[in-house]
Structure formats: C-alpha cells, structure tokens
Amino acid sequence: MAELLIGPLISMVKEKASSYLLDQYKVMEGMEEQRKTLERMLPAILHIIQDAEEKGASRPEVAVWLKDLKTAAYEANDVFDEFKYEALRREAKKKGHHSKLGNEVARLLVPARNPIVFRYRMGKKLRRIVQTIEALVTEMNTFGFRHLQQAQPSRQWRQTDSIIIDSDRDILSRSRDREKKKIVGMLLDQASNRDLMVLPIVGMGGMGKTTFVQLIYNDPAIEKHFEFRRWYCVSDDFDVSTIASNICQTNEKCREKSLQELQSTISGKRYLIVLDDVWNRDVDKWGKLKACLKQGGKGSAVLTTTRDAEVARIMTMGVAEAHNIENLSDEHLKEIVQSRAFNLQNPNMEEQDGILSGFVRRCVGSPLAAKAFGSMLSNRTSITEWKDVLAKSDICSEKTGILPILKLSFDDLSSDMKQCFAFCALFPKDYEINVDLLIRLWMAHDFIPVQEDDNPETLGKYIFEELTRRSFFQDVKQTLQYGILRKSTICKIHDLMHDIALSVLGKECVTIDGNKPSVNKQLLNPTRHLFLSIYGVFWKEQVTSLLKKQAAMLHTLFFTDYDDLLDISKYTSLRALHLPAHGYLSFGQEKLTTRHIQHLRYLNLSSHEFEKLSEGMSMMYNLQTLDLSHCINLRQLPKDMKYMANLRHLYTNGCESLTCMPPGLGQITSLQTLTYFVIGDGLGCSTIGELRNLNLGGELELSGLQNVTEVLAKAANLEKKEKLTHLSLKWNDDAPEKTDSHNEVLDALKPHHRLEMLRIQSYKGTNLPSWITDLSMLQHLTELHLIGCTLCEEFPQFCHFKALEVLYLKKLDKLRSLCSHMVSTPFPALKQLWLHDLESLERWVATEGKEDDELTFPVLEEVDIKNCPKLTSLPEAPKLRVVSLDEGKPLLSLGIVKSRHMSSISKLKLCVHDTEALPEIDYNWDSSQKLELSLGGTEAAPLSELSISGCNFFFVSSQSQLTPGVWKWFEHLAVLTIAYCDVLIYWPEEVFQSLVSLKDLWIKSCNMLIGPTQAKGGEPTQTTDQVLPHLNRILISNCESMAQLFILPPSIRFIYIDNCPKLEFIWGKEEHLDAYTSLEHCRDPASTTGTLEQSPSPIIRRPCLVNLIIRICDSLVTLPNLPPSLKQLHIWSCEKLCSVSGDLCALEDLHIYNCNKLQSVNSLGDHPSLERLYLCDCRCLASLGCDGGRGSYSALQSRKIKCCPAIDTKQFY
Template identity: 30%
Template sequence: MLDFLQVAFDRIFSPELQDVACRWKIDLVKVKSLGVTLAKIKVLYDEAEVKQLTSDDVKRWLHRLKQLLYDAEDILDEYATELLRLKLESTGPHQTQQVQEFKRFGSKVKEIIEKLKSAEQQGVALGLNSRLGPGSSRHMVFSERPPTGPFAISSKVFGRKEDKDEIVKWLFETPSSTDNNFSVLSIVGIGGSGKTTLAQLVYNDPMVENAKSYFHLKAWVCVSEDFDVVRLTKEILEAVTQSSQPFTSLSMLQMKLKDALCGKRFVFVLDDMWNQNSERWDALTSVFAFGERGSKILVTTRSKSVSKIVRTNPDYDIKGLPEEHCFALFRRHALIDGNSSDTKQKMKAFGEKIMKRCWGLPLAVMTLAGLLRGKSKDSEWDDILKNEIWDLRNSEILPSLMLSYHHLTPPLKRCFAYCALFPKDYVFHKIELVMLWIAEGFVQPSPEGRKRLEDIGSGYFDELFMRCFFESSDCSSTFEKFHPFGQPTRLNHGEDLFSKLSYEFHVRSFFESSNDTGSRFVMHDLIHDLAQYVSGGIYCRREDDPCDNPSQVLTTTRHLSFLTKYCNVDAMESEAMKRVRTLLDLTNHLQYSSIKELLPTMKCQFQFIRVLRVRCDNILELPYEIGMLKHLRLLDISFCYIERLPDSITSLVNLQVLVLTGCWKLKELPKNMGKYLVNLRHLLLPVGMIHNDSLDQMPLIVVGNQGREAFVANFMNMPHLLGLRLRWSAYESENSFGDLGRDEKVEEDVLDQLQPHTNLEVLWIQHYGGTRFPSWIQDPHAFSKLENVSLLNCHKCIFLPHLWQLPLLKHLVISGLNAIKIVGSDKFSSRYGSSSNKQFQSLETLHIRSMGEWEQWLEQGDGQFPRLYKLSINLCPKLKMLIHQFPALDELEIGDCEDLKNLPQHLDSVQQLRIKNCQKLVLLPSLLCIKTLTLDSCTYRWRMDKNSASTVRLSQ
C-alpha cells in the first residue's frame, strides 16, 4: 500500500481504536476492503510515476488517481478521528450521533472503492501492468545518462581554473596519517553544475599528465546508477593495464588488479556516483590499499551521503559560475557573435537578464542558449525571459534534475513537492518544514514507533539537503527578499515567527542570533522550478499581483499558500477550496476585514484543513466554528489580539502544534485542553510580566500585569508535550519594560510552577528574569529523557543549574547569561548527586556565547565530556582558560575571547579548529589529526607545537 495511506490504516487498526470499534460495534469491513483495493493499485501507481514523463495520457491518469487517493486518506482520517473522539468522551447523545456517522462513512468508502477499481481498469488499458512486482518499472523510462569520458575541450570551459588548480594541488599533497594508502575527494553539486567537466579538467591537467613518475597509473570510470562492483573493477583494471580482460569473476579481477597496483601510485576518477551502500564501496576499494601511499580518488556525486560513504576529505562543493563566465558560455552556445551588431546588442541585454535565472549552472546556461539559438525576434526571447517555469519537457535540464527527484523515496517526493508553496528565495528554517510535513502526514512513523516523528522528519530534511535539493542560506532576513509589507513590529529584524518555533527542536538553532545563517536554508531557483513542476497543481501559491485572481485556484489544489494581505472571501467559498488541506499565510499581516469574514466560514469551506496559519493584529476572538475543523493538526494564530480561546478548541483531537506567540492579551485557556488534546506535541505560549495570584484556581490559567502576560500551565499532566519553549518578553527599554518593571521573585515562582511532564525532551528558556533556575530543571530522575537544553539571555541568573547530571543530555546552548562569573563551581552542589559522578556523559555539542562576565571554567574531576565532539565559545572576553577534558572533540571554535591565553594541551582528536580575534592566544597545542585550521584577526605571531600535523589549510 502507498506509504501515506498505510499510516492512516495503522492508526485505525491500532489496538486502542480497535477496542473502541468493538465496544461500539462499528463495522470496519469496508475499510479493510479499501485496503485490498489500494494494495492492487499501488503497483500501477509506481509504474505511472515513471511513465508519466513520456506519456501525457498516463500523466493525466495519475493526476486523477492522486485525487482519489487524497479522498481515500480524508475518509480514513475521519474514521480514525471519530474513533478517537469516542474513546475520549463519555457516553451520551453526542456519542450515539457519532456512531451513526460511521454508516455515512461506510457509503463513502464504498464509493471510493468503486472509483479506484474503475481507475485500475483505465490504468491497465494504458499499458500499466498491475501484475508486475514492486519496483519493476523503476528504470522503464529513464534513459541512461550517456557514459562520460576523461576528455573535455578546455577552450569551451569557462570559470573553472581556480577550482581545477585547487583540486590539482590536493592531488599532490602529502597525505596525513590515514589507515589507507589512498585518499578520496568528492566533488558535490546538483545536476548540471559542471562536476564532470571539472573532473575532466583535473584529469587532463598538464601537471597531472606529465607527472607519470608520481602517478604511475590513471583510470576514469563512469559509475552511474548501477554500482556493479564486478563491472567497475574490470573497467579500472582494463584502464590501468590498457588491455581487455576476459575475466568475469570478482576474485580473479581483484587478483589481477592487485598485481597491477602493487607498489604504484594511482589517480582514479569515479564519475557520477550514486551508491550509498558502504559494503559495496568497501568491496570495490579493498584492493586499492595495495597501491603506493599518496594515491588519490576523485568522486563526482550529487549527494553528500555518498561522500560520507567514501569517507572523503571535506567535500568540494562546486559553486555556480560567476556572471561574466556564464555570459561567455552563453554567447558561445547561442551563437550571438554571428548576428548583426544591433541584434547582438539586444540579445546581449536579454542574455544578461536570463543569466540571472541560471544561478551559475553551466548546463542551464547551455540549455537556454540552445533554446534561443536561431531566434532573433525580441518577442521570442521575451517569452522565455517571462516564463516562470521554462519548458522543462523540452529542456535537457529536466532529465538532469528529474533524475535526482526520481531517486527519492515516496515520502521525500511529497516533502519536496510541498516546497512549491514557498516563493523563490524563501529562506526557511529546518523545523519550519519538519513541523509542517508532520502536520500534513508526510512523515512516516518508524515500524515499532521507537523514533519521534520530529527525528524522522529531520532525517528527511537532512536527506534532501545531502542530495542538494536544499542549500545553506547567507540571507540575514527570512522575508527580506520578497516580503512586500514588512514584519509585525514586535519581531526583531530578520526574525520570522517560525524561527521562534524552530528553536524548539533543532538544537543547532537554539543559540543562533538573528544574524546567524547556520540554521537557514534556501532552494536553488532551478530546484524550485522542479518543485513547481512536480507539484502538479496539488500545491498552489497565490502572490500579490494586481492581475492575480485567487479564484483561479484549481479544483485539484489541496495545499494553498498566499503572499497577499487581502483574502478574497468570495473566492475562498468556491467549490475548489472545499478540499484544501493547507492554508498558509506567508505575509504575517493579513487584513482584518479578510480574516473576520474568513474564519466563520471554515467549517463549510475547509472541511479537511490540516494546517492553518493566519495572523492579524486586529482579530479579537476565534469563532466557535474553529473547533469543527476536526482534521486540523497545526494552528498558528500568532500576534492576534484574542483574549481567550473558545472551549470548542478541545474538540481538535488531532491538533499537534498550537502557536500563540505574541498573543499578549490572551488571558485564559480552556480547562480540558490537557485531557482532550492528546496529540498536542508543541505548544508555544507568550510569557512575560506576571502576578502570583490564583495560580492554582484552574488547570490552565493566564495571569498578567500591564498587558504583559504569562502562562502558568499544568504541563505535568501533558505527557505528549515533548518540547517546551518559555520566552519572557525581552528588555525593550527602561521606560516601557526594563529591570524596574520586573519582579525577580515572581518570575522565579512562576518558573518553579511551570515544571513539565517527565517525557520532556527539549527545553528552551529565554529572557527569564530570575536570579536562579528552578530545581526541577536539574533533576536527573524526573528528566531522564531531556536531550536538548537552551538557556538564552537570562541576564540576572548568577549560577548555572547542575545540568551535568542529566543522563541523556546531548545538546546544550548557553547564551547571554552575563551575570555568571564561574562555571563548574561545586559550591552549590546538587541534592541529586555528587559532583564526582561522570559529568555530561551523553553531551555531544556545547555552544557558549555572549557571557560577558565569565572568567573561570573549573575542572570537576575526571570523566567529563566523554562524547563531546563539538565545542563553540564566542564573545566571552574575560575567559582566561579552558578545561582540559575533551577526549572525543572533533570541532573547536573560539571567537572574540580576548583574555584567553591557552588552549587545552590534549586536543589530539580535533580535526577542525577555528580561532577568531583571540589576541592573547599565542601557542597552539598538539594537533595530530587536524585537517582544517582557520585563524582570523589574530595579530600575535603564532607558534605551533612540533607534534602538530604539518598539512593544514590555514587562512588568516
């Protein structure tokens, strides 16, 4: 069965819901019949996914089938939702009415089964074979990429000299200590970026070609998708011996290759590698160890996962060509020089504009140049320039990028296509996508439910990043490039509301300032075009254009985003909107007149809505009808002026994420939220100035003072709440909300009462105004599952909690705790255990930043930080020295620590060391494994320990 539908079936037939069905005598026979029908049609679906690229009939059939599958998922979700509501609610008239609903569901299922059977017959008539086994159609349509060879015409290559020289230099570098006689470098980039061409330039560089006394043997092999160890071994053997080999047995081929390599240094190029199976890689390279020390292998690949398998040096990420080189390449292939001077000038002007769309990809440049070759009319060039999604079917860029898409698993395909909802240049956070994917049902649970959905979704994101569908962004503002209306005034510059959300689970985002780019990502323009191409009308984005008509939303649209502050309610009431699952406001500033009319109509118009994100300063209340959106998983109404949530919100039994950031007037939450919202995983609440009155009157209550509110929630009764983010309002000014307006004791009392359930895994505290942290935060017995902790801008705290006792703590961020002078003091030892215990036994990453008064870091006995692999310390100007216990440290970053004089003496495991603006630090310790050393703004003369590795990349 299709993966996303399997999740719905597993939910219905879970033991807890089966008990409900048995108790209320609800017949699920038709649901089982639907499962049988879907299992049959899955094979046709898989085959059609490939055949649609060459058959418009198959493409249309697949599009209709997808709509039926969405309908099937909706009815299955209704089944599961109503069963869950029956389980949660007591017996009464309402439950009797719910049971009657299942009869209506049964007729719906019967109708869908009939439609699916009809679709199956139509698919078979189109040549799709339901009797084929799973995966049998995987390679039916895609033609193999033409084999590559080692030669490139260098005169036709532009802008790669520096890249070539750097890799050639690597080829001749003296190898550092390694277990193998050979080392590997991966050239990584998306399809069409010029990886193969660069490898050809390196392979044929005169320095390499004439160094036959150094590299005795050379071989070029086109690996492609089929990583056949026998074939590849044979091709390498034939290349180094320059003779045909009759052998077909791997053992015989390896024996011959061993003899050929023994005592000789080689350079091999493995082009277009896709393999992610480490056993196959080891099988291929096992014989390479017989070559002479200093042998090199150059791999080209689209996936960073491949470079992990081959245990490469730091990847060589190929960059886009500069604009001038792009245009030179474009001129050559568009044959501009052969035209008249007037035409040449016009074509040059158009060409320069078009080049901006190519993002420096040589293949894109050559493709567009080919499309424009022979076209001399302005209108012909203008059409191409204005066409947002170029004619990919007739463009060589489509197979290049579509091949990467084709290799994604079905869940990853849906996650990638979802990105079509965002505009080009949209800079997003990892957790923003992960939480949306989870809410949409794209993230598949692990077979035994042992992994959190957040972790699985994070793996999806990492996989797309590794395959170059996403790339890190250097943009300082999430909406700066495209947002026409600006952000709400309460946001810091460059801070997106979802960036607040992102701190909840992605630990590397916890400590980042708004200027940090480490947690921000973007899609290449051509990758974005691919997302739109594969979205097939299911994902629709409406932008603020006077000519744009929201009523043009297709009847097939299931997910809708918009960047217009005006929402056409009449258009929203169209038939096309009734099946929409996603309504995503990307403006953060929707007009009140629109949202006031929109919300009450939602029950009728958005029956299947799962994600609702609308924000408006002037909305004062949510309508009761919000509780009728029973499929809703994510509700984000940040920065609304609502004073309370309607009691009907407790009917949203599927709700996973509730975002109320910036709802400063909110005074009350419904009493039974903890009881009925059993799937709530993330709750973001505004925390601010408080009084300590009536804290125990209600299970969930909001109390406030002068418009600055705080939630005091019974989080201890929320076992599904895995992440908790507590953010007090920042110190904005002395007059409006400074130290004089805050009561340290009150804030301490409230934080004491905010103790969450013991299932908590992530805790994030920012702008807390107390002088101490609560005792519960350091209780290793109560919080044995806590993995991620971030303490940010808690300026008055003078002692750190004893977090070293938490057994599973993996990621810790401490930033802006300016009152702390000593870290590691035993003066205030914990009641939960002795400081002699092994400390931070699970900690993997530690980030400390902006600790203006921190002077000392005290040793606390042996056994500290046994697993810490990344340590970052920045903006700690009074810190004088570090402790010495980092046995597993791989990355060390020190920045703006002006008083720091020495580094730990034993950093034997460190591979990456970055030091910036540490004026008194003059001696580097032993660095036996160092690969990358970066020194920046360090004016003293440096001395390196004589035992340090000699091969480092040094930039200053």
C-alpha cells in the same frame, strides 16, 4: 511527470483504515463491510502503483486514471481523519473533557455527534468512496499493470568518457581555472604519499562535475605526472568486476580474475582513475575495489563525481574532505548563454543585456541551465520572444534536456522521500526554509511513515539530512532568530531542484508571491497547498474570488504575513495553517470552525494581539504543533489543554504577558517542545512539577521562579532531560529578595550535563551552586548568560570553560574580574564576549607571572562592552574582528584606534556619551603613526564597517587631532555611520578622499553640520577630485542645520533624507537655482509659456539612482533633474516644495504626502512603469506630467488619492 506520485497517499490511507483506535472506540460501527473492501483493494493498488506511475508518464489514459485515483484517495484520507477525530473525541469525553466545556463553547464548537447521525453521515461518504475505488480497480485491471519488485526498469543513464566535446570548453576551462588548479595541485603534491588518495567531487546534477573532472584529467601536468590513467562511468550499477575489467580494458567476467588483473595492471604504477557518476552506498563493494586499488605506486589517486555527500563520505572513509563544486560565476554563465543564443535582428544592446542578466539569475550557477537557455533562444529572433522564454515558470522540462538528468536523482529516492521533497514546491524559489517548520509540516500531512522505534521528528530529520546529502537542499546554515534561545537551521532549494518538485506535484501546489502574481493561471486547477504573499488590493480581490472554488480542497494555507484576506472558516480540510501577524493585527478565533478543529495538525498564530485563546481550541485533538510565539498580549491558554493528546510542540516564547500555564500540562506526554513555561502563584496553574514526566527537548525558558520551592524544583526532574539543550531560568526583577530560597531553588534545578546553553536572570542569591562552578559538570556548555545577579559575590572561573564560545554578562554589581588566577590556556574556545553594565569590573584576568607572548583570548572574534567604567584596555585577541564600545569617557575608544587590534578588526562601533571629557593626548606622536606601527607597515587596515557616535576626536576641529592621519588607513571601509558629532560643521571632504571603497554612508543627528566647506568668498569650495567614487547609498537624518549635500558621485543608487528642516539643495546649489529660475519664469504672467519645460540634459548626472526618499525637509523648493533610472520616489511633508521634474519613464512607486505647495510632477513622457501611486494632502497638485491618454499608467496596480482636489483622478482608473 506531474501528479503521478500517488503511492505514498494510497499507503497512508491503507494505514489509517486499519488503525486500532477506530476499533477501540467503534467509530466505524455499521460500516465494517466497506472497511473490509478497502482493506482488500488498497493493497492490490499498492501492488502495482509503481508500474502505474511510470506508465502514466507516457500513456495519457493511465495519467487520467491516476488523477481520478488520487482524487478518491484524498477523499478517503479526509474521511478516515474524521473517523480518527471522532475516536479521539470519544476518548477525551471518557476522561471528562466535554463536561468541563461551557455551554457556549459546546454549542459553538461541538458538532452534532449523535451516534446514529454520525453513522449515517459517514456511512454515506464511505460508500461513495468505496464505489469509486471499486470502479477504478476494475479499470485498473484492463491496463495490464504488473508488480515491480526491487529491480526497476533500466533508466537512460548517461555514459561519459574523458574526452571533452563540449562546445563551451573554452568558457568552462576559464571559469573553473582556479578550482582546477587547486585539485591539480593536490594531485601533484601527493607524489611521495604511500596512501591512496580518494577525492570525490560533489554537487547536484547539472553543475558540470563531469566537465570539471575532464579538464583535470586532460591537464598536461596530469598527463605527464601519472603513468597510468583510466576513466570509467559507473552510474547505477557499482559492479566491482565490471569496473575492474573496464579499468584493465579486458572482457573478464569472473570477479576474482578481474580483480587480480586490476592489481597486476596498476601494480607499482602511479595512476589516476576517474570513477564518474557514482551512486553506490554499499561500503563492502567499495572496500573490495579499494583494496585492489591500494596496489598502485606512490602518489596514486582516484577521482570520483557524485551527487550524494554520503557516497563521498563512504569513499573517503571520513578521513578526507570532498570537494564541493562551486556555482559558475554570472559572467561565465552569461558567456555560455550568449555563445548559443545570439540570433537577434536589430538588437537593442541595453535591453538585451538586461534580459540576459535575467536568464543568468535563473541559472543559479548551473552551466547545464545556461546551455539549455542558450539553445532555447537560438531559434528566436526578437526581444519579445526572449522575454516570453524568460517569463516561463521553469526550464526544467524534457525539451531542455535538464529534466532527464535531474530526474535521476529524484527517481533514486524512496517514495516517502519523494513525497517530502515534492511538498517543498510550496515555497517560492530562493526562500529560506526553516527546517524544524518543514518537518512539522511533513508531520501534519502524514508524509513521514510511522515507525515504532523512532518518533516522527527523528525520522523527519533523517529524511532532511538524506535529501541534503543528495543535493536536494543547499545553503544549510544555523541562524539565531529574535526571541529564540537556540539557533534555527535554515536551507534553500536550488532553482532547478525546485522545478523538479513543481513538476512532480503539478498544479496541486501553488505559490502566489510578490505584487504581480499570475493569479488567474495559478488558481484555475484544484489546489491542495497554497503559499500566499501578495500586496495590493486589486490582487487580493482576485485571489479571494478564485479561492472560493478551491477552499474545500486546501490542505495547506501558508501566509508569510497575516492579512484579513480570506474567510478562513471556508477552508475545512486544512491540515496546516500558517498565519503569523507580526504584531499589528489580531486573528478572529471564531473563524476556526468545528471542521478546522478535527483536521488541523499545524497551527501558527504567532505575533497576534489576542489576550486569550478560546476554550474550544482544547478540542483540537489532532493538533501536533501550536505556535503562539511573540503573542505579547496573550495572558492565558485554554485551561483544558491537557486533553490535547497529540500536541507535540508548543511554542510560547515571547508570550511575556502569560501569568501561568494551564493545569495538568504534564498529562500531555507526547509533548516534545515547550519553549516558555511561566510559574504562577494562584490556583488553577500548573506547577513546575508538571514537567517531571515530559520528555522535552530543544529550548526551555522557566519564568516566575520566585513562586517555586526547592521541593517542586526537584520534582521538575531537569537533570534527566538529556534532549534539553538550551535552558533559561528567570526570577522576576521586582520579586522580594529571598536569598536563601533562590540558592536552594537554583541548586535543585540542576540540568543534564550535556546542556549547551544556560541563561540565569534576576537571581538574588549570593553565590552560584556547584553544578555551575564545578567544571566537570557542564563540559558541553557553549553559551552562558548571567543577567541581573546583583547580589552574587562568587562566580565561576569563566576562563576555565573549555567549550564556552559565547559569554554574556550584564549587571553583575560585584564582579571584578573574569578569572581570579591565570591558567595555561584561558578561554580556549571563546568567540563572542558581551560585558554590559559591570560597574566593578576592572581587569580581565590576573596576569601575575604571565609571559609576554602568552595569549589570553586565542580565538575571540567579537567583543561588545557597554558601561564598564573601570576597564581601561581591551584583552589580547589576535583574531578579533568585531568590536563595539559604548562608554562615558572615550578611554577604550581612543585606545582601540591606536592599537594593534586594528590589524584584524573588520567592524568597529564606538559610542561616547561624555564628549567633553577627553583624556590627555600625546600630541607629539601622531596617532596615525601608532596605527601604522600596529598594522606593521603601509598596508591598509581591514576595517570594512565603522560606526562612530559622539566621537568628536575623529575630526580635525577636535583637540585630539586624530584626523586626517588615521582616515588614510581606511581605504577598505565600505560602511560608515557618523552620529552626534557636534564638531562636524562642514562635510569632511578631506576625509572622504581617503574612503575610496565606501558604499554606504549614514549621517545622523550632527546638528552643527551645514554643508560643503566654505571658501573665503563664502562659496562652497570645489574639489577637483571626485569623492566617494563607489558610494551606493546615503542616509541622512535629524541634521538640523544642514543646507546642502556634497556633490554625489554617479554611482549613487539610494538616497534617504529625513528631518533636515534647513535643507535647500540636494544636487548642488547651481543646479537647483537653475530649476528655481525656470519655475519663477513659469509663474510670471508675462511668460509665453504656462508650464514648466525641462530642458533635456546631455549628461545624466545620477545614472544609477533607483530610490529617492525625502521626509520633512521644510526648506526644499525644487527637486529637479530626476534621472530615468529612478524606480521609487517618496516625498513626505516638504511644505515649501513647488516642483518635481525629471525623466520618470522607469518610475514604479510614487508616494507624495502633505506637500501643499507642490503644483506638478513634470515627467518627460508618460508613466508606463508606474505600479503604485499614493497621493495625499497635496492641495495644489494638478498634474503628474502626462496627458492620461492611451498608454498612461498602463502598469498601475494600486492607487490611493486623498485630499488632492486639483487633480483629475479619472485618469488613474
């Protein structure tokens, strides 16, 4: 199947060969004959290409021909792109562009464009391509290909019935029991319903939809409930008469008679009909069948299975929800693999269990994949063979039986959709794909067909949504990314669908991801699209070497994080270059040569540190997308950007150093996205009026509005930009106060009434214009931010916005309440509320005449309040889940813990700055009693995350006596952060006894904390009960007095300790002293041994520990008894540390820095798993505990050893 999808590429070349632009500027002058030849041959190839693609899967000689054809088509595509660029260059030159470029830019970036030289060079290329294609057409005629019209050869569709013959029936029955009960209950509850119930079961191929419906169909309650049951597998042909005849079990061929027979058969009966594997999107066909099915009795139902959400919508007519089948649990997938696989000789149960878990992860919820893996393992009898199977790149093949099933979904796509989806093989499995970015990449490669009525963005969105409906994409969700006003849509591809994409694109698409890439195998074949995310110098050298041979063919180079790994100048065919830097490296723009300029459509240089862009970049006439977001040092854009005629998306959000926009930006009429527009005050800057004729959509931030007049603001024509959904208006904080001009400008910047998000910052007017306060204007507004409007005296009635979901108010000095008078349903949609630095805010809403049971915030879920000193209580909010309070005196913080809000809050963050200023406390009524009343009995609070900073009242030594009573209600708490609690002297073990669900514990800057509670004799008390039994992670930082940790539970996996200068013991005093005594014995000259021997402990105290990171702990002397589970060990700047010891057989990552007294790292055995080694400034370190012989450090990939004179470095190389 690989490399056989060629039709879209041939079609693309055909369209480019006939482009009017080439005629308009006569760039193919002298090459008319070759062009006409191609215009004849390419349609002939397209005529038979579908038949050729299908035959290529079974005939090797055809597959070779297709491969050669694809290579020639790629070359032709490059040539016609060069012709197009030359036409665009001549067009720009005609408008005066080249005359404005400096001599240096012209010499560096403008190629030799002498018409005679150009014609000779391009003519030579074109003749070679034409000759190749002519030879291929001659060979094509020998294969006997035929033109395939709409009807395709019959596929091998599955036929199903109601009988479960699956050998894993028991496992599947248990795994789907909850889901099955839900559907069975729905069917039984419909007994008195006159309307026909249609319930589609939706999911991608291989998820077990048919088996699931078989379980429902054969349930005893269903058999008893329905008088008439029928099962029919529809597959590709939704023929109404055939379906009717099969339900009635007759051979009637006449449509009318078959439908009449169906009505007669089901008339008055309560029936259940299953239509399995439905692909039909013809509304009329389903409508005719449904009309007959309505003749049944009350409570009748139709169950269908489909891979296509659109099919489900058609069948329910949008009035009912389809059931999306769930992923099978890992536990049940493991059972399926085990039931088929077990044939191991002398199995190592622990190792076997780890490998099985790997197989289960690869299944990603699919029972079909689990069966395939189990079958593949059934005839393999050793762990080594199992590992070989697990290491395979995919399981989606003919042998496993998965490919034919999933391929049905792929075959049902149009050729354009096939091309778009196959390209997604570029991304690693489980990668979160930004949908907008994906569509931009499709556009860059011309995968989206050109249509006059729709722009490529709209068509790309349609293609994505269609692929999503057909289950190719999953986990589609909205997420808010840093520095972006509107939420981005992200998605993933199911692993099995990813394998389909890989099988289509073959070796053209390569993903090198992680620190152990199989570089040699991946880059041996011609590569067109490359995703690169690697670590370690060794691997980078390999990639650099191998890619030199691939450079000229690459069309996509996608870095997840910029590293100066490759010589970009050699990649001369790139259409898409994704090169973000994350703010610590800068990209040398000189690496972008002329040949880059003529092909590039997508360029991402986000987060780089350059201050300006080369003027030569304005010659990127083909560029569609330029992403410069978060280039925080960027001060200016190329002044001639107006000549970039094809630029559609310019991302400049986060470019806070920009002083102005280049002149004439409004001439780029194709521009659809402009995220940040700064209005400068000098000559050579675009005015805001340049926006007038731009059809902008999405988000727009306007900055520097102090430089705008009312006339220019009106000229921007924001009111007509209906695609603009998110708008930010910003004046400079330090701009002189011009109240009247601010009022006039803001009034003139009235947006379209469908605006969804509005942010106004540093506005110095005294009131807001009517388009904000008039509730009829912004009826679709879901998010409103008002920041730094310090002079504003009149505000909108926030409680009246019917669609408002997010409200963010900050530094509004004269705001006293959110609403001046009560309404019947205030804040009907508000979910998130931020109130920061509102010094005059003293009440929520006017409550005169308000009934006690009337709700103020009916759907509010999240509240964040910071520095609002006059607020004394939280609002009524029955659905409140997340609360963050940051205040001077703990007025709100104390109140929340005792309030009825605790019955709904799952995440609570409290920060108190004035820890001495506690209010008067009612000591006669314990706060835990108040909390019990608010919770409504003895049920624990749902709180799962708690962060307290400066909240001394939570602990016993505080005058408030809040603890320990309150803590007993927090048994669901999973994450706890404690910071700046100076009354905390000993570990609060009594508190810990209540936290039976805690997984993460973070202690920060508790400067009085010493360690475990002291008994009368001065020794730490011994607690009989184990505390924090489920603790996974502990992080401790900046605790100046802490000498010892509490006894950590066996469940601990991650330990991070930073800047605890008095810390002496991590595991416990007794355990460390034993290790220290052994160390002193080793140093004694009279000792008979010269090395530290570690006695194997019969009990591994920390069997789950994986990560241990210790930094700046000056009093730590020994670190003994490290467990065999440890994979990461980082030790930095522990000046007294002398010894580290343990069983380090699984250690992968070892970093030791500035530990000048450390002599050895004693390990039981070699370091067979060590991959990354970093040793620096350890002047006494002589050994890592192994002899450096064969097998030592065999997995080592990267190493750096510096200023460690006592150690022999040869053993690591």
